[in-house]
Amino acid sequence: MTLFLRLVFRNRLAGFGAVVLGVIVVLALLTPLLPLHPPNETNTANRFLRPLSEGHWLGTDHLGRDLLSRLMWGTRLSLAVGFAAALVAGLLGAMIGVIAGFYGGRTDNVTMRGIDMLMAFPYILLALAIVAVLGPGLFNALVAVAVVNIPFFARNIRGVTVGIAHREFIDAARLTGMGNTRILLTEVVPNIIPVIVIAMSTTIGWMILETAGLSFLGLGSQPPQADLGSMLGEARAALISAPHTSIVPGVMILLIVMSVNLLGDGIRDALDPRLRAGALTRPQAATRVDRSKLPTAQGEGLLQIDALETQFHVGPRIYRAVNDVTLHLGRGECLGLIGESGSGKSVTALSVMGLVASPPGVITGGAVRFDGQDLIGAPYEMLRAYRGRKVAYIFQDPLSTLHPLYRIGDQLIEAIRVHDRISHAAAERRAIKLLEDVRIPTPAQRAKAFPHELSGGMRQRVGIAMALANNPDVIIADEPTTALDVTVQAQILALLDDLRRSRGLAILFITHDFGVVAQLCDRVAVMYGGRIVESGPTAALLAAPAHPYTKRLIACVPALGSGRRALAAIPGLPPAVDALPTGCAFAPRCTKAQEACRAQDVPLTGADRQVRCLFPEIAP
Numbered sequence: 289m290t291l292f293l294r295l296v297f298r299n300r301l302a303g304f305g306a307v308v309l310g311v312i313v314v315l316a317l318l319t320p321l322l323p324l325h326p327p328n329e330t331n332t333a334n335r336f337l338r339p340l341s342e343g344h345w346l347g348t349d350h351l352g353r354d355l356l357s358r359l360m361w362g363t364r365l366s367l368a369v370g371f372a373a374a375l376v377a378g379l380l381g382a383m384i385g386v387i388a389g390f391y392g393g394r395t396d397n398v399t400m401r402g403i404d405m406l407m408a409f410p411y412i413l414l415a416l417a418i419v420a421v422l423g424p425g426l427f428n429a430l431v432a433v434a435v436v437n438i439p440f441f442a443r444n445i446r447g448v449t450v451g452i453a454h455r456e457f458i459d460a461a462r463l464t465g466m467g468n469t470r471i472l473l474t475e476v477v478p479n480i481i482p483v484i485v486i487a488m489s490t491t492i493g494w495m496i497l498e499t500a501g502l503s504f505l506g507l508g509s510q511p512p513q514a515d516l517g518s519m520l521g522e523a524r525a526a527l528i529s530a531p532h533t534s535i536v537p538g539v540m541i542l543l544i545v546m547s548v549n550l551l552g553d554g555i556r557d558a559l560d561p562r563l564r565a566g567a568l569t570r571p572q573a574a575t576r577v578d579r580s581k582l583p584t585a586q587g588e589g590l591l592q593i594d595a596l597e598t599q600f601h602v603g604p605r606i607y608r609a610v611n612d613v614t615l616h617l618g619r620g621e622c623l624g625l626i627g628e629s630g631s632g633k634s635v636t637a638l639s640v641m642g643l644v645a646s647p648p649g650v651i652t653g654g655a656v657r658f659d660g661q662d663l664i665g666a667p668y669e670m671l672r673a674y675r676g677r678k679v680a681y682i683f684q685d686p687l688s689t690l691h692p693l694y695r696i697g698d699q700l701i702e703a704i705r706v707h708d709r710i711s712h713a714a715a716e717r718r719a720i721k722l723l724e725d726v727r728i729p730t731p732a733q734r735a736k737a738f739p740h741e742l743s744g745g746m747r748q749r750v751g752i753a754m755a756l757a758n759n760p761d762v763i764i765a766d767e768p769t770t771a772l773d774v775t776v777q778a779q780i781l782a783l784l785d786d787l788r789r790s791r792g793l794a795i796l797f798i799t800h801d802f803g804v805v806a807q808l809c810d811r812v813a814v815m816y817g818g819r820i821v822e823s824g825p826t827a828a829l830l831a832a833p834a835h836p837y838t839k840r841l842i843a844c845v846p847a848l849g850s851g852r853r854a855l856a857a858i859p860g861l862p863p864a865v866d867a868l869p870t871g872c873a874f875a876p877r878c879t880k881a882q883e884a885c886r887a888q889d890v891p892l893t894g895a896d897r898q899v900r901c902l903f904p905e906i907a908p
Contacts, residue, residue: 294603295558302554309547312540316364325354327361328512336530349519349533350526362514363540369430369515370496370544376434377495378488381441386480388442389449390472400446403439411436415498419507426515429508433498441487448483452476482559490552493545500541516541574642577665578652589616590794591640591679591762596654598632598639601647607866609635611818613654614892615796617762622788622795624809624826626802626841628862632818633798637764641679642671658762677707680755682765686747690739696723696750697735703757722753726783745776752783756791764796769804781808802845806830814838817863817873824897834897834904837874872901 297303315322325344331352339347339355346355388399406414418432452458453476461471496516502508503517511518516537523533575598598610610632617623625633638644640656640663656663658678663671683689691699700719701712708715716735723731726749739747748768755763765784769777785808788795797809805812805826813823814835822835833839843856860877863869872890875881880903892900 292558296551296554299554299557301550302557305547305550305552306554308543309551312363312544312547313367315360316367319360319364322360324357324360327353327357327514329353336526336533339532339536346536347530347532349522350530355533355536358514358519359516359536359540362509362516362519362537363544365426365509365513365515366496366500366517366541367544369426369433369499370492373430373433373437373495373499374488374492376430377437377491378441378484380434381438382445382480382484384438384442385445385447386449386472386476389446390453390468390476392450392453396446400443403442406436407439407443412498412501415502416505416507419502424507424510426503426509426513429499429502432502433495436498437491437495440491441484444487445480445483448480449476452479486552486556486559489555490549492552493548496544496548497541574646574668574671575639575644576646576650577642578650589618590659591615591617591796592655592657593636593640594655594657596636596639596656597652598635598644599650599652601650605866608868609818609865610639611868613815613818613820615813615820615823617794617796619761619794620788620792621811622785622797622809624805624812625796625798625815626800626805626812627815628800628841630862630865631815632865633815634766636815637681637766637796637798640764641675641681642666643675643681673707676703676760677758678760679762679764680758680760682748682751682755682763682768684767684770686751687739687744690747690750692739694738695735696737696739696742700735700750700754700757703754707758719753719757722756723750725756725787726750726753727779728753744772745779748772748776748780749783752780752787756787759791760793762794762796764798766798767800770800777804784808802830802842814841817868818865819873819900820892820898821874821900822898824894828897832906834899834906835874835901836878836880836905839905 296306331348334344334348334352335350337344337348337352339345341347344354344356346359349355349358384399384403388396409417414436415429415432418435419428422428422431458471458475461475466474499508500515500517500520503515504521506518506521509515509518511522519537520534520541523530523537527534593613593615596610596613597608600607600609613632613636615623615625615636625636627633635644635649639651642651642663644651651664654664658674661670663674690696694702697716697719700722701715704710704715704718705712710718720731720735723734728734728746728749734742734746739750742750751768763784768784769780772780781804784795784797787793795808797804799805809826811824812826812829813820814829814837815821816837822829822833822838824834829838830842833842837858840856840858844858858877863873863876869876869886871884871886871888872878872881875885878885882903884902890900890902892898
């Protein structure tokens with residue numbers, strides 16, 4: 289609960305709304321205990337007294353009734369009706385949406401056609417019709433407001449449920465023998481509760497407005513009972529002569545609706561699991577940089593990374609994802625970056641062009657130079673000009689990086705025209721040529737296809753074509769063959785190797801697979817716990833690994849044709865990067881570890897072969 293409140297109040301407007309609404313709700317709850325005039329007590333001798341009159345802080349209305357008293361009682365009533373209507377509409381609408389979305393078929397068609405019929409009527413006219421049938425009264429107004437909002441909840445929840453009902457964990461629940469009712473209650477409903485809460489929190493304000501509108505027309509609260517809408521309705525005849533009788537309830541409606549909507553935005557952010565990691569604000573265009581720790585980059589190569597440090601600041605925790613990483617990449621060279629999941633490979637690659645999401649990501653140290661130009665902390669305009677033109681990326685899952693609503697050719701044309709001011713026709717010809725270069729058959733026809741119409745291998749070729757669109761000097765390939773079958777993987781690797789040699793590309797290739805490293809890379813760097821633990825020429829490193837971690841990783845690779853053998857595994861788990869151990873991070877899992885390994889930081893030593901180990905398998 290404390291974390292939830294902290295996340296809500298991180299959004300200052302939401303915090304302001306929570307404070308205002310909290311004050312109003314507390315006053316409304318304490319109204320029976322406050323020393324107020326009876327709300328329905330009339331005194332025609334004191335009609336239309338101005339605010340700050342003796343005994344009447346907000347003045348009186350056309351019957352001499354105390355406006356402050358009627359305001360407090362009316363606010364209490366309006367809040368109760370608004371929250372009750374939201375609760376009824378939310379629960380009934382969610383129930384209809386869950387059933388329709390989960391069962392589908394005829395149940396879905398019949399249910400949603402009924403919802404569509406309700407949504408075809410303007411909601412205020414439908415509410416007026418319901419009240420006309422049921423008769424004027426506050427309870428009937430509540431029923432009308434709840435009914436006209438049920439379709440909104442049903443339609444939204446149905447859409448969310450349809451997406452959940454076809455997920456793998458639902459199939460897994462069915463395979464365990466669970467029935468539909470249990471699946472609904474234990475698997476589906478917990479996943480849609482945040483959506484229901486968010487929808488209710490953002491619609492309560494509108495329901496209070498709708499109830500006030502019905503009362504303003506005389507169809508809600510009936511005299512002498514006061515709510516905010518009826519107070520406005522009674523005051524309209526004196527709008528010119530006694531404007532305070534309209535301003536007082538009007539301002540209260542404004543404060544309630546505004547505070548509820550602001551708080552609803554904060555609740556939406558706090559319940560979104562994607563935003564809990566400190567990214568409650570819009571991500572910056574480039575990763576935030578702590579300039580106080582940036583050294584001057586040294587070394588040589590087309591792409592030079594020196595002592596790079598990237599952290600994630602999430603509340604009080606600091607995750608050191610990349611820690612003192614140094615790499616260099618020459619023209620036409622392929623450098624493999626390998627390690628277990630969570631070792632910092634992808635964060636290193638994204639840090640090069642300032643693509644780590646910020647917040648919560650921060651580059652806290654080191655330097656990156658491309659062809660002598662410093663990139664860390666560079667102006668966004670320069671980074672934007674370099675992205676795609678100088679340094680391009682190939683991502684692991686092209687289906688998630690390609691826009692699902694645009695054709696392949698249009699996306700390639702857009703990538704080309706971002707950097708080159710050429711005509712659409714010229715960009716189209718270039719896009720088709722790129723598809724041909726990556727060996728996609730009938731490229732002109734494939735350019736008209738959507739991403740979902742292509743196979744995984746074809747989509748990855750499109751991703752490579754987009755990376756090549758502006759003739760970059762460096763391509764960073766982040767596990768581009770992981771999701772592909774072996775034959776397609778071999779084709780993609782051969783294609784990348786041919787393109788590297790024909791175009792003089794430098795490639796930083798991130799992978800888990802030493803087989804890929806052996807086939808494509810000139811040099812390899814091994815990462816563990818956010819650090820480089822070993823690097824060197826591929827052939828030499830694979831033949832004689834120096835770091836125990838590298839040796840254990842290679843031993844984990846299955847070997848075809850070598851007979852039956854037990855598959856090796858590295859005991860233990862990779863370290864948590866928010867609590868890295870002192871000394872060598874691999875020491876808790878290493879069979880050769882000694883006290884000296886845990887006593888102090890272990891430096892990276894060597895020249896052509898580098899290793900971060902006090903007791904290496906071979907001398908670097």
